Each structure stands twice: as structure tokens, then as C-alpha cells.
Amino acid sequence: MARYLVTGGAGYVGSHVVLALLDRGDDVVVLDNFSTGHRAAVPDAAALVEADLADGRALAEVFAAWKFDAVFHMAALSLVGDSMRQPLHYIRTNLGNSLGLAEAAVRAGCKRFVLSSTAAVFGVPRILPIDEAAPREPVNPYGESKLMVEQGLAWAEGAHGLRSACLRYFNAAGADPAGRAGEDHTPETHLIPRTIMAAMGRVEPVTIFGTDYDTPDGTAMRDYVHVADLAAAHLAVLPRLEEGSVAYNLGNGAGHSVREVIAAVERVSGRAVPHTVGPRREGDPPVLVASSARIRAETGWLPRHDSLEEIVRTAWNWHAANPGGYAGRVAQAA
Numbered sequence: 103m104a105r106y107l108v109t110g111g112a113g114y115v116g117s118h119v120v121l122a123l124l125d126r127g128d129d130v131v132v133l134d135n136f137s138t139g140h141r142a143a144v145p146d147a148a149a150l151v152e153a154d155l156a157d158g159r160a161l162a163e164v165f166a167a168w169k170f171d172a173v174f175h176m177a178a179l180s181l182v183g184d185s186m187r188q189p190l191h192y193i194r195t196n197l198g199n200s201l202g203l204a205e206a207a208v209r210a211g212c213k214r215f216v217l218s219s220t221a222a223v224f225g226v227p228r229i230l231p232i233d234e235a236a237p238r239e240p241v242n243p244y245g246e247s248k249l250m251v252e253q254g255l256a257w258a259e260g261a262h263g264l265r266s267a268c269l270r271y272f273n274a275a276g277a278d279p280a281g282r283a284g285e286d287h288t289p290e291t292h293l294i295p296r297t298i299m300a301a302m303g304r305v306e307p308v309t310i311f312g313t314d315y316d317t318p319d320g321t322a323m324r325d326y327v328h329v330a331d332l333a334a335a336h337l338a339v340l341p342r343l344e345e346g347s348v349a350y351n352l353g354n355g356a357g358h359s360v361r362e363v364i365a366a367v368e369r370v371s372g373r374a375v376p377h378t379v380g381p382r383r384e385g386d387p388p389v390l391v392a393s394s395a396r397i398r399a400e401t402g403w404l405p406r407h408d409s410l411e412e413i414v415r416t417a418w419n420w421h422a423a424n425p426g427g428y429a430g431r432v433a434q435a436a
């Protein structure tokens with residue numbers, strides 16, 4: 103049986119990675135400071151360490167207490183808009199924490215590292231879909247911070263034998279099809295959950311950020327990829343690390359506009375989505391669509407929930423079953 107450390111395992115993508123590992127019988131240790139994650143998102147079957155990645159002593163203790171086959175590093179600040187307002191904080195936190203973690207792993211002899219990276223490393227693409235050869239030219243500090251981590255890890259392979267997989271998620275969306283985990287951010291800024299919450303009357307109407315993009319309906323397009331498919335990709339890349347470091351773009355290869363997302367939520371829910379139109383959001387590229395040909399060819403990974411309809415349906419089910427998010431679950435159990 104293998105054992106893995108998952109930083110940010112109480113967060114949105116992390117909690118789905120934890121479920122995927124536990125489902126196949128692996129041992130999991132979650133490290134999270136609960137700045138955005140939820141204690142209730144961590145299954146009892148996983149060991150839990152509440153610590154901040156900036157705490158070098160706590161990190162050393164974790165690596166002394168357990169021997170890990172690999173580290174999955176998902177803990178990070180991850181909001182594009184926020185990063186435009188706090189660039190130094192974003193870059194310091196994401197870069198410093200990631201490099202400190204990689205150093206601790208190397209010191210402990212753990213040489214396999216899977217990084218939550220992002221489509222935001224590519225900035226405004228010149229060619230679509232975006233493959234791994236596309237120039238990495240971020241247009242926001244969030245993307246910049248992840249690019250810096252990718253580059254640090256690349257140097258660490260030669261010097262320390264640390265093999266890394268940089269997984270560049272496009273737009274993570276949806277929820278565990280079995281309903282065990284889902285998306286719960288405060289405040290919620292992501293399009294799909296916000297649109298669902300607006301349809302449910304839990305938040306004010308959704309604002310469409312920009313209707314003057316050079317796209318068929320004038321709104322920005324994104325490649326929404328199911329969070330359970332993202333989680334499966336983390337497991338799929340592990341055998342590849344035996345040959346060397348890799349970087350993969352992870353999406354479905356289809357772009358959906360903001361208006362298409364609103365229409366999908368209306369179809370799935372049978373409710374109207376109250377919405378208004380506003381200006382573009384700073385730092386937003388017009389269109390992001392992934393080519394995931396490389397990870398498919400090299401690992402056999404295939405998205406299983408690739409329709410926008412299914413992505414929205416699993417997200418809807420999660421929000422309908424958990425009106426107060428994880429906090430509501432805890433209150434219900436008490």
C-alpha cells in the first residue's frame with residue numbers, strides 16, 4: 103500500500119484527490135491550515151495535520167512521522183482577481199510555500215511531487231487549443247506564481263532527483279458524483295457555483311464580466327473540467343514519474359461561454375438564472391481551451407464526465423444537498 107501527503111486536502115480539488123486515493127486503498131495524510139479548506143471535507147479515513155505550509159518545523163515533523171511515496175501539493179491561493187490586487191502576497195505565499203515543501207520532501211528522501219498548476223501560466227494564448235508547447239506568459243500574478251513554482255521544480259530534478267508532474271488545470275468544476283465532496287468557497291467567486299447559487303436565490307444575480315469579447319456571443323470562454331476527472335489525472339501520472347518529470351494540460355478541449363454556462367444551469371435546474379451585465383474582470387483572458395492530447399497519449403487518462411451538462415448537474419446536486427456547504431453539514435450532524 104502506498105502513502106501520500108496531500109496539502110490542501112481539505113480544499114476543493116484536494117478533497118477530490120483524497121477521495122480518489124482512499125477509493126483505491128491508499129493511505130493519505132492531509133495537511134491543511136483551513137484558511138479556505140474545510141475540516142468536514144476530510145474523510146475520517148485520512149490522517150489530518152492542521153498546519154501552515156510556512157511552518158518549517160511542522161513540515162519537518164510531518165515528514166519525520168510518515169514516509170511518503172509522493173506529495174500532492176494543492177494548497178495555494180488561487181483566485182485570479184484577488185491576485186491582481188495582492189500580487190506580492192500571492193507570489194510570496196505560493197512560491198515560498200511550494201519551494202519550502204519541495205525542500206522538505208527532498209530532505210526526507212521523497213522524490214515524487216505532483217503540483218496543482220494552472221491554465222493561468224499561459225496568459226492570453228495565441229493558438230487554441232493550448233498545448234504544452236505554448237509559451238508560458240502569465241497575465242496575472244496567480245499564473246506567475248505557479249509558473250515560478252514550475253520552474254523551481256524543473257531545476258530541482260537535475261540537482262536533487264525530484265521528479266515532478268505539473269498539472270495545469272483549466273476550470274475545475276462539478277462535484278463528486280457520489281455526493282461526498284463539492285465546491286464551497288467563501289465568498290464564492292467561480293462562475294458555475296455562483297450561477298447555481300443565484301438560481302437558488304441564495305446570492306444576488308450573477309454579473310457577466312464582459313460582453314465585448316471576440317467570441318461568438320461576446321462573453322469569455324473557458325474549458326470546464328470535472329473535478330473527479332482532475333482527481334483521476336493525479337493518480338494517472340504517478341507511473342510516468344518513474345521515467346522523469348512531466349507537465350500536462352488538463353481540460354476537455356471544449357470552450358463554453360459565460361452565457362452557455364448560465365443556459366446549462368437553467369436547463370439542469372429548470373429555473374431562470376437572474377443575471378446582469380458588467381465590465382470585463384481585470385486579468386481575465388478571453389478564451390482558454392486545453393489540448394490534453396499529451397496526458398491522454400502518455401498515461402491513458404480520459405475524462406469521464408466531459409459534458410457541461412453533467413458537470414453542472416453534479417455541482418447542482420451538491421449545492422442542493424448541502425445548502426450551507428460543509429458548515430451546514432456539520433450543523434446537521436450535530
Ligand code: UFG
Pocket residue numbers: 180181182220221222271272273274291292293294296308309310311312322323324360383386390
Ligand atoms: N465570470 C463571470 N461572472 C462571475 C464569475 C465569473 O462572468 O460572477 C466569468 C469570468 O470572467 C471568466 C469565467 O466566468 O471568464 C470563469 O471565471 P471563474 O472565476 O469561474 O474562473 P477563472 O477562469 O477566473 O479561474 C479559474 C480558477 C483559476 C485558474 C483558471 C484557469 O479559479 O485558479 O480557472 O482557467 F487559473
